[in-house]
Amino acid sequence: MKGRKHLLGLEELGREQIEQILDSAKSFKEVLERPIPKVPTLRGKTVANLFFEPSTRTRISFELAEKRLSADTVNFTASGSSVSKGESLKDTARNIEAMQVDMIVVRHQASGAPHFLARSLDCSVINAGDGTHEHPTQGLLDMFTMREHKGRIEGLKVVIVGDIAHSRVAASNIWGLTKLGARVVVCGPTTLLPLGIERLGVEPTSDLDEALEDADVVNVLRIQLERQEKGLFPTTREYSRCFGLTRNRLSAAKEDVLVMHPGPMNRGVEISQDVADGPFSVILEQVANGVAVRMAVLYLLSGSEVEPKPE
Numbered sequence: 001m002k003g004r005k006h007l008l009g010l011e012e013l014g015r016e017q018i019e020q021i022l023d024s025a026k027s028f029k030e031v032l033e034r035p036i037p038k039v040p041t042l043r044g045k046t047v048a049n050l051f052f053e054p055s056t057r058t059r060i061s062f063e064l065a066e067k068r069l070s071a072d073t074v075n076f077t078a079s080g081s082s083v084s085k086g087e088s089l090k091d092t093a094r095n096i097e098a099m100q101v102d103m104i105v106v107r108h109q110a111s112g113a114p115h116f117l118a119r120s121l122d123c124s125v126i127n128a129g130d131g132t133h134e135h136p137t138q139g140l141l142d143m144f145t146m147r148e149h150k151g152r153i154e155g156l157k158v159v160i161v162g163d164i165a166h167s168r169v170a171a172s173n174i175w176g177l178t179k180l181g182a183r184v185v186v187c188g189p190t191t192l193l194p195l196g197i198e199r200l201g202v203e204p205t206s207d208l209d210e211a212l213e214d215a216d217v218v219n220v221l222r223i224q225l226e227r228q229e230k231g232l233f234p235t236t237r238e239y240s241r242c243f244g245l246t247r248n249r250l251s252a253a254k255e256d257v258l259v260m261h262p263g264p265m266n267r268g269v270e271i272s273q274d275v276a277d278g279p280f281s282v283i284l285e286q287v288a289n290g291v292a293v294r295m296a297v298l299y300l301l302s303g304s305e306v307e308p309k310p311e
């Protein structure tokens with residue numbers, strides 16, 4: 001990762017680069033467990049968080065990661081900004097960069113928006129989720145959580161359930177997990193499984209019970225209710241009946257299965273209450289690990305020489 005300026009997706013990273021981020025995140029997780037969870041790694045650097053789409057976890061997680069690294073941070077949300085007066089993405093970002101910003105974290109509804117900014121700006125750009133393309137730091141924190149529990153990614157059977165076609169979380173998980181040697185099964189209605197997805201090295205199926213057999217990890221995606229109007233699945237109830245993760249269904253998986261969800265959850269639709277809050281759920285651990293993973297990404301892209309040292 002050293003020498004790399006941007007993080008736009010996991011597609012562009014090699015196995016060693018992904019493993020370097022995960023290893024570095026382990027050191028930063030140790031920092032977060034100290035009484036004063038702060039290091040001077042990014043002192044003097046300024047990071048702008050540009051969120052053109054709603055976010056709870058990613059936005060707060062990046063901001064906390066920046067503060068824990070002693071960076072100065074500024075936050076931009078499209079509502080209340082000059083975007084409402086018609087200012088373009090490029091002009092908005094170039095004006096923010098002109099205020100001596102070193103790194104930009106961007107979430108945008110358009111796939112490819114971070115790539116466009118990376119070509120238009122001199123500073124580093126980090127993708128915090130672009131359209132249906134990628135959400136690389138979510139993929140990384142998912143893998144970090146899996147590795148923490150299982151000790152490895154290689155050989156794990158990971159089932160990703162839901163709207164595979166429109167999910168940037170699914171895309172980043174698929175790129176990352178296949179590079180690290182996991183067996184990835186993607187499960188959802190045929191209308192939400194892209195044609196030819198097996199070319200990415202995954203196994204598609206619409207039979208959740210079959211998919212769950214001997215699974216090490218089940219990553220449940222948010223069903224995007226806004227897509228229901230487009231007729232991609234009959235009703236929420238029907239979706240839940242066929243693809244909702246319940247305690248009963250989960251019994252087909254390994255007895256130490258991990259249940260993950262990137263959030264926000266539709267409880268009672270893609271995941272039952274008792275599974276979301278049950279003993280196999282690591283959903284809040286994912287959120288906690290997100291801060292350490294984002295600290296690692298910011299550190300590695302910044303070119304900082306100030307490494308976190310063991311206490």
Ligand code: CP
Pocket residue numbers: 054055056057058059129135138262263264
């Ligand atoms: N996982 C995730 O991207 O959540 P937010 O939309 O709340 O950031």
